[in-house]
Amino acid sequence: MSSLVKCPHCGLRPREEFTIRGEVATPRPAAGADEAAWFDHVYLRDNPRGEHREYWHHSGGCRRWLVLSRNTLTHETSEVVDASTLKSEGGA
């Protein structure tokens, strides 16, 4: 796992400043969505070998929620973006 994380707001910071929430699940269903969609959103998580997107909170820094894309096999982090951009891309 990354030792240093490039926070889009603070730059390269040590991993210890971040808190990991877990996988970016399916987008939060609309109010009227059926139960199955909610079950997927609340409970279903993948545990991939390879590319993985996770919510990381810069809890010891700017306190922004980030989406970190990393490869669980190579530990390579390909992208870190502010999580608020997710919704405009169709899913948070």
Next chain:
Amino acid sequence: MTSFRIDGGTLIDRNDVRRFTFNDEALTGFGGDTVASSLLANGKQLVGRSFKYHRPRGILTAGAAEPNALLTIGRDGRRGPNTRATMAELFDGLEARSQNCWPNVNFDIGAMNGVLGPLLGAGFYYKTFMWPAAFWEKVYEPLIRKAAGLGRASYDPDPGYYEKCWAHCDLLVIGAGPAGLAAALTAGRAGARVVIADEGAHLGGGFLAEGSPLGGKPADAVLADIVGELHALPNVEIKKRTTVFAAYDDQVFGAVERVQKHLPEHEINPHRAMERLWRIVARKVVLATGAEERPIVFGGNDRPGVMMAGAMRTYLNAYGVAPGKRVALFANNNQAYQTAMDLEARGIDVAAIIDPRTCPNTGYDGKARMIAGAMVRDTAGRKAIKSITVRHDDGRDEVIAVDALAVSGGYSPIVHLACHRGGKPVWSDEHVGFMPPESTDGMTPCGAVAGKTGIAACFAAGGAAAVTALAELGVMGEAASLPDIKQGDEKTDHIQPIWSVPSSKGKAFVDYQNDVAASDITLAMREGYDHVELAKRYTTNGMATDQGKTSNVNAIGILAENKGVSPGEIGTTTFRPFYTPVSFGALVGASKGMEFQPVRKSPLHGWAERNGAKFVETGLWYRSSWFPKDGETFWRDSVNREVKAVRSKVGVCDVSTLGKIEVFGADAAEFLNRVYCNAFLKLPVGKARYGIMLREDGFVYDDGTTSCLGENHYFMTTTTALAAGVLTHLEFCAQVLWPELDVRLASATDQWAQMAVAGPKSRDVLAKIIDEDISNEAFPFLAAREVSMFGGRLKGRLFRISFSGELAYEVAVPAGYGESVADAIMAVGEEFGITPYGTEALGVMRIEKGHVTHAEINGTVTPADLGMGKMVSVKKDDFIGRVMNLREGLVDPDRPSLVGIKPKSPSDKFATGSHILNPGDAVSLANDQGYVTSMCHSPTLGHAIGLALVKNGPSRHGEEVVIWNGLAGTTVNGILCDPAFVDPENEKLHA
């Protein structure tokens, strides 16, 4: 005792005599010595006993790889077990002890294991002690644990101080031998920020063992010039005694610097770290870790006096220690011949050079007898070597008397740091060793780790590696060079691999530290454990503190030879941090004792102390739990008095630890409406509301009050425990789920001192310090607004909310004013009999009132379970947890729900966690009706009361039940009741 100290020794200072003890025997050495070099100088070849067979063992190496000479050094809290004598610097007054021997190293009863040897082969614990099974735990395991093992940790706390630091550099150079020094010099001259780290006490690596002049100048003088220039460069940071032990992702390296471990007690500065744990962030890395000389596996190769050839050369040249008077060399490569030459140059008799190569072209022109095409097959001597048996190429055996044997089986590049991130080393037939992986991600291996031999070649390689690394950083550099050196060593060395001597007599050790012999490896193969990772675990080869530095490649070679494949096909086991053992002290750093975690003190802490509070740790907080008065010997005496005072007069309690979050923004109301399950959209300015937050899965997350202090400004309180969690949750909602909402959040927990003033007289007390009208009409229940205090001298916030169930207010003032305001409240409240009360009394009163805390909000309850189902909005479109809260299982009317419980007989007591059963029912899960979540002694009612979650609880008020305590094995008859034991009509609240 014969002294083995001879002339010379570039590292020692003969004017600095240092006294030390070894197994209580008083000995002396010199400044600059290691414990190993001073023991050898004192003729101590036998320093310990082996792990399993308790065989006598001596000093094998002169460095980090030492498998045998592990000593316990120091005493009391500074005692360091398993300290490598080869790395420990000698200081005056040092105490060293052998390990794993009883009663002493010279006479060890455990050596009987040697006789039992046949029973203790590979996998012995899986086989020998299988039967009878009951014997394992009581007989076999304690026996094995007593017999096998290394040093014991001290039970005393380490008085030393440890710390952790970060360092950043353009170029990290790992290892300060010829290659590393050249790299650091090259990059340093070019102006790059350089960190050069070496595990030794002296920079130099291969320079230190060098006995011959370099370019007409003594090697130590050449070294001194280089080190002098590095010291003068302000952009080069030199870290001696610093082991880079791990390579982590993103070019972050772990290193431990032993700052004061080499100093005698009286020289230790208590304000300075003993060790420092570094995390070094490097843009580029030059790996110059060198190569480890490999032992040869032959019969009796573990006898004290058998030593690596390079180590022998180091002791000779750097420490002025002769390994013996008559020495033999057993080597399969040309480099090792330098040891024979240096021995002869010092007038030490080299009895023979045994070389398995049939016609080695070594260039050696010394006096020693050459025995080509031969191998050492056995050694003799009880506690130290007396002779070797040589098997000639014609099959004839010859016994040669020697008192030391230098061994060299080739060189294994120290590739660990190049492999920590998952890279696999690559076998090279040319170098007869595993080389660093080809792609090492910003790391350039150079010098001996890359297969170079000789100082000149390594120095040149280091300079070139730095130039390459600098170019990648856009910096021009010119490789540093050495003065003209003839001792080029560029000639290729032909190494003939011998993984184990076939004619070995007796045990031929592969792994000294774990007592793994060649026969154990072949046994593992025969039993099917021929994969390198399986063989390691079956035989324990390569485990423990040295992690197979001297043994792994030989073990792989033996596996390969027996399978008829190349060692490259066998491959290595996985390299993981740490390279060498790191003390717990360094890893813990400053986080111990009171510094284990931060202490959070309320802004009213001093006030509580002055009023005699007893504190309780809740999370990081120190909360005042009760305020004993003279004559009160039992905590409950104080709590009962405090409760009665609040219920009849007035009390004041510090509630500053509750989480406080300021919520701003045009959409703040909408935001609150979505995070709470109850409605918040229409909360008017000047009003507080109790709110319940759900998790998205529909269960209750946290509760608290939120007040509207102005348009688009809200003030939320959370429970103490979830202050941080709720803020994080709200940030997630605001930033990720609804970034379109205009809402801003700020933690204000530490900014406000907040106190509850509760009791029938609370209004009378507060009226004396609050400038505005706070009558019931002007400031009714759930009023909340900013108020002027003390005649306009202070602005605070006043909330009419109550956890105790009494007429009550919470007053918040800026943290710095907290103590003054609390003192003022005590002063004006004196005439009303005001009493400070703590969290215990608060807890009693909330149970009396039937208010819930996280004892009830335990992650398995819904609002309905807590009797607050009606609060959950059915009008709102969306809020966190809305859909999942309506799931079938969560709306089941049979769910355990909140109920009060009291003993049938008022003198009976019961415990939190007790389960509820119907009278006459057997104790079983099927009959379980629920459990007690909270209980206390109610001073108001005069008996025990509790809250419980019971199936259908609310419809069962008045029902008799059995309260079963499975831990204590007791049952008490109880009665279910309304959870509001006090003032169920809320008359006091609205008074």
